[in-house]
Amino acid sequence: MKNTTSNLQKNNRIAIIGGGPGGLTLALILQRHDIDCVIYERGFAESIRDQGGTLDIHKDSGQLALKEAGLLEAFHKIARYEGEDLLLVDKHGTVYRKEVDDTGKEGERPEIDRGALCELLLNALDPQRIRFGYKFIAATPLENGKHELHFENGHVDTVDLVVGADGAFSKLRPLLTDASVEYSGLSMVELNIEDAVNQHSDLISFNGRGSMIALSDNKGILAQLNGNGQIRVYLSFCADRNWVDMNGIPLDKPQVAKHEFLKLFDDWDEMLKNYIRYAGDRIVTRRIYMLPIGLTWESRKGITLLGDAGHLMSPFMGEGVNLSMLDASVLALSLVKYGDFEESILSYERRMYEYSSPLAEMSDDSLKRFFDDNGASRVRDWFEQMEQGDQNEG
Numbered sequence: 385m386k387n388t389t390s391n392l393q394k395n396n397r398i399a400i401i402g403g404g405p406g407g408l409t410l411a412l413i414l415q416r417h418d419i420d421c422v423i424y425e426r427g428f429a430e431s432i433r434d435q436g437g438t439l440d441i442h443k444d445s446g447q448l449a450l451k452e453a454g455l456l457e458a459f460h461k462i463a464r465y466e467g468e469d470l471l472l473v474d475k476h477g478t479v480y481r482k483e484v485d486d487t488g489k490e491g492e493r494p495e496i497d498r499g500a501l502c503e504l505l506l507n508a509l510d511p512q513r514i515r516f517g518y519k520f521i522a523a524t525p526l527e528n529g530k531h532e533l534h535f536e537n538g539h540v541d542t543v544d545l546v547v548g549a550d551g552a553f554s555k556l557r558p559l560l561t562d563a564s565v566e567y568s569g570l571s572m573v574e575l576n577i578e579d580a581v582n583q584h585s586d587l588i589s590f591n592g593r594g595s596m597i598a599l600s601d602n603k604g605i606l607a608q609l610n611g612n613g614q615i616r617v618y619l620s621f622c623a624d625r626n627w628v629d630m631n632g633i634p635l636d637k638p639q640v641a642k643h644e645f646l647k648l649f650d651d652w653d654e655m656l657k658n659y660i661r662y663a664g665d666r667i668v669t670r671r672i673y674m675l676p677i678g679l680t681w682e683s684r685k686g687i688t689l690l691g692d693a694g695h696l697m698s699p700f701m702g703e704g705v706n707l708s709m710l711d712a713s714v715l716a717l718s719l720v721k722y723g724d725f726e727e728s729i730l731s732y733e734r735r736m737y738e739y740s741s742p743l744a745e746m747s748d749d750s751l752k753r754f755f756d757d758n759g760a761s762r763v764r765d766w767f768e769q770m771e772q773g774d775q776n777e778g
């Protein structure tokens with residue numbers, strides 16, 4: 385007979401590295417099944433709650449995981465269904481697609497700010513199950529699948545299962561694979577328009593209640609209205625990896641930097657340039673990285689990865705957070721079902737490869753579609769093909 389869950393409850397230590405959406409969801413589902421575990425998170429509760437950006441949570445992945453965590457109803461109460469609205473334009477402001485749902489019906493991909501999602505998860509978690517300020521630095525494999533974990537603050541823990549939910553630059557990943565993240569060819573400059581709802585009604589009426597995507601000439605201005613009334617803006621460029629460091633734009637002088645960014649969008653519509661003009665002084669650069677598509681590794685007892693740590697992909701399908709949470713749910717339920725680390729990890733990893741690899745491929749295709757000479761028309765055509773496919777299936 386197989387081991388039972390109670391064996392996991394009594395005799396084993398499980399550590400989760402990283403308290404992002406994936407790690408928190410895993411800990412919560414294990415908590416619901418009375419399986420002990422601890423999250424080691426390098427940041428602090430306030431920083432996790434404060435992280436910005438809005439995420440759409442999909443019915444067939446992120447929402448499934450929230451259901452397993454017992455939080456689906458609470459999520460529905462704070463989710464922004466109007467955030468699903470979309471405006472797709474080119475550099476002249478010509479509209480290629482406009483989605484506005486005023487039927488009051490609940491769509492399948494409501495939005496939530498990342499901070500609000502993490503707060504929802506954190507508030508439901510027993511505080512004993514998460515340790516903040518513990519930066520994981522290395523793990524030593526021991527006998528029988530155990531690992532000795534080392535943290536920057538000197539803490540050492542020996543565990544039976546360690547789960548790497550530590551994001552794109554996972555420190556646990558090298559124990560399972562030599563693969564590492566590669567630069568995707570896309571760099572972003574993140575800007576914020578504080579209190580746009582009250583301060584910039586012209587931009588709000590253009591942007592609408594959800595996302596605005598302006599694409600032309602292999603560049604983009606991507607904007608999302610967040611729940612707190614700010615607009616988060618991502619200026620996006622196909623560029624060499626060192627562009628963000630070598631472009632000579634002084635980010636510590638925001639007015640000068642914004643002037644330089646405006647020059648890069650010189651021939652774009654004035655309303656689109658307002659996304660740069662109205663932005664505050666906080667400017668953050670990001671390179672978009674991805675793991676090799678279809679990455680797998682030899683399964684090992686006592687260690688696995690989930691979310692971005694296992695399948696970092698381009699964000700242009702909006703799948704990342706949803707897959708992290710789905711992974712968490714599949715892994716937790718596999719542990720509950722098998723009560724044995726070897727079998728449950730093998731089963732989880734097999735399923736995770738199956739559903740994440742095609743989505744990683746689609747996300748990569750989507751990046752290429754967005755940042756084409758005629759990104760707006762390519763993205764519109766793609767939406768229409770998808771709708772046609774859905775109708776044919778239906």
Ligand SMILES: Cc1cc2nc3c(=O)[nH]c(=O)nc-3n(C[C@H](O)[C@H](O)[C@H](O)COP(=O)(O)OP(=O)(O)OC[C@H]3O[C@@H](n4cnc5c(N)ncnc54)[C@H](O)[C@@H]3O)c2cc1C
Pocket residue numbers: 401402403404405406407424425426427432437438439440518519520521549550551552554555572618670690691692693699701702703704705706708
């Ligand atoms: C610009 C941009 C836009 C995006 N937009 C979307 C979107 O619209 N929809 C979507 O689904 N996804 C989006 N994503 C992707 C999404 O943010 C990620 O896929 C998701 O956050 C992954 O969750 P995770 O829990 O696996 O990892 P993370 O969210 O990266 O969490 C990892 C956690 O581990 C902690 N950690 C890291 N290293 C250590 C360490 N050494 N020790 C201890 N703790 C550690 C971190 O502090 C963090 O809390 C976007 C990403 C980017 C860059």
